[in-house]
Amino acid sequence: MADVEVEIRVNGQPRRASVEPRRTLADFLREQCGLTGTHLGCEHGVCGACTVLVDGDAVRSCLVFAVQAEGAEVTTIEGIGAPDELSPVQAAFRDHHGLQCGFCTPGFVVSVTAFLRDHPNPTDDEIRDGLSGNLCRCTGYQGILAAVRAAAAGAQATTG
Amino acid sequence: MKPAPFDYHVPESVDDAVGLLASLGDTAKLLAGGQSLVPMLALRLAVFEHLVDLRRVEELRGIERRNGSLWVGAGTRQAVIEASDEVRAAAPLLAQATPLIGHFQIRNRGTVGGSLAHADSAAEYPAVALTLDAELEAQSPRGRRTIPATEFFTGVWSTALDEDELLLGVLLPVWEGRCGFAIEELARRHGDFALAGATVAVELDCDDRVARCAIGLLGLDSVPRRGSAAETAAVGRAIHELDPQEIGRAAVAELDNVPADLHAPADYRRRVGAEMVSRAWTRAVEEAGRG
Numbered sequence A: 001m002a003d004v005e006v007e008i009r010v011n012g013q014p015r016r017a018s019v020e021p022r023r024t025l026a027d028f029l030r031e032q033c034g035l036t037g038t039h040l041g042c043e044h045g046v047c048g049a050c051t052v053l054v055d056g057d058a059v060r061s062c063l064v065f066a067v068q069a070e071g072a073e074v075t076t077i078e079g080i081g082a083p084d085e086l087s088p089v090q091a092a093f094r095d096h097h098g099l100q101c102g103f104c105t106p107g108f109v110v111s112v113t114a115f116l117r118d119h120p121n122p123t124d125d126e127i128r129d130g131l132s133g134n135l136c137r138c139t140g141y142q143g144i145l146a147a148v149r150a151a152a153a154g155a156q157a158t159t160g
Numbered sequence B: 001m002k003p004a005p006f007d008y009h010v011p012e013s014v015d016d017a018v019g020l021l022a023s024l025g026d027t028a029k030l031l032a033g034g035q036s037l038v039p040m041l042a043l044r045l046a047v048f049e050h051l052v053d054l055r056r057v058e059e060l061r062g063i064e065r066r067n068g069s070l071w072v073g074a075g076t077r078q079a080v081i082e083a084s085d086e087v088r089a090a091a092p093l094l095a096q097a098t099p100l101i102g103h104f105q106i107r108n109r110g111t112v113g114g115s116l117a118h119a120d121s122a123a124e125y126p127a128v129a130l131t132l133d134a135e136l137e138a139q140s141p142r143g144r145r146t147i148p149a150t151e152f153f154t155g156v157w158s159t160a161l162d163e164d165e166l167l168l169g170v171l172l173p174v175w176e177g178r179c180g181f182a183i184e185e186l187a188r189r190h191g192d193f194a195l196a197g198a199t200v201a202v203e204l205d206c207d208d209r210v211a212r213c214a215i216g217l218l219g220l221d222s223v224p225r226r227g228s229a230a231e232t233a234a235v236g237r238a239i240h241e242l243d244p245q246e247i248g249r250a251a252v253a254e255l256d257n258v259p260a261d262l263h264a265p266a267d268y269r270r271r272v273g274a275e276m277v278s279r280a281w282t283r284a285v286e287e288a289g290r291g
Helices: A027-034 A087-096 A105-118 A124-131 A141-159 B014-027 B037-042 B078-081 B087-090 B092-099 B112-118 B126-131 B229-233 B243-253 B266-290
Strands: A004-010 A013-019 A051-054 A057-059 A073-075 B007-009 B028-029 B052-053 B064-068 B069-073 B133-138 B145-149 B153-155 B166-173 B177-187 B196-202 B210-218
Touching: A004 A027, A004 B069, A013 A027, A027 A051, A051 A105, A057 A105, A087 A105, A087 A141, A105 A124, A124 A141, B014 B028, B014 B052, B014 B133, B014 B166, B064 B087, B069 B087, B069 B112, B069 B196, B078 B092, B087 B092, B092 B126, B092 B177, B092 B196, B112 B126, B112 B166, B126 B166, B126 B177, B126 B196, B126 B210, B177 B266, B196 B266, B210 B229, B210 B243, B210 B266, B229 B243, B243 B266
Parallel strands: A004 A073, B007 B052, B028 B052
Antiparallel strands: A004 A013, A051 A057, A051 A073, B064 B069, B069 B166, B133 B145, B133 B166, B177 B196, B196 B210
């Protein structure tokens, strides 16, 4: 079972490593890159906690092998915002009680960032649909819904 | 939740992919979008010594008209299908079914060929292919062949594809004229596999009679099914004479292998199936009537 050399750009930085083919992109990000903001919940594509952007598309990084991302541009939660510089989506989650324990939050924030880019003026139904691939077990979804509404409205106001 | 070790292959062409399958035998599996295969590997429901990744095989991607059909390359991602004007115009049923697959993050990776070859009887694309009398193109070391959708789905997660055969694309006949299409399904949560669902394609003649129709059933057997008895009963009849509830009951009457599990007993699934047919029929006929 031969290891494979991969080079993946992660948050703008080229990362090169020799990986087992069975290593998921999620494990590559956490263990090879030390980017532990990408969380692993179910590890079989149900919970959405591990969502990252691959070439701009939100995907479950537990359902992508690192070898499949060879040559791709990956954006993790660390590439979206920083503790002293929250992204608009992160700020909206903080302001509207969109998180409690925070475990699922990176996946939500990445998914919502991609969703709002593609649906800048979403209806509530579209927001619910856009959130359906991420599970939260403690905050409750109403605060998250309010955060997405506020982030969308804020972006509309800015671009006006 | 880690897959067992495997060797990884990335062919650049269909010929190379088929060659790899032929030389590696049944220890190899094709990897398309991986949205069904990778969970099965993670849960170790499936173990393969070799994965043959199709991501570099450009010939498997694309959406184009070919004679009276729409060809969709097996490697075309569901998100691309969802955004395609060509699909909306030429295969409205495929367009309507796509947003019901999983979640947008899944559709960013999942492919039409992967869904058809995985052949889950509760999935949307197999039912759409069966409803539209699609043809599936495949290649093996013995050459290329075309498999009618009616012969493609052979059992639980099983198809007519040989172990060294690669699905190239699907040809969906384009329905012209006064047509309507609808898909309805009941899932406990959005994005889950449906407990039961139905697809309907209907064409009306200028006197509002059913010129032809097709009813697909998903989640109601180990394979996607057609409601053939209901189709036969409806053809030639004026639409105002047809009771959608009756069509729903007729469509599920012949089913003899309705799944039962902790989510729903067989009898409930059958009744949901009849209702989904009824709703899909009503919507499809309304749309056809506007044409």
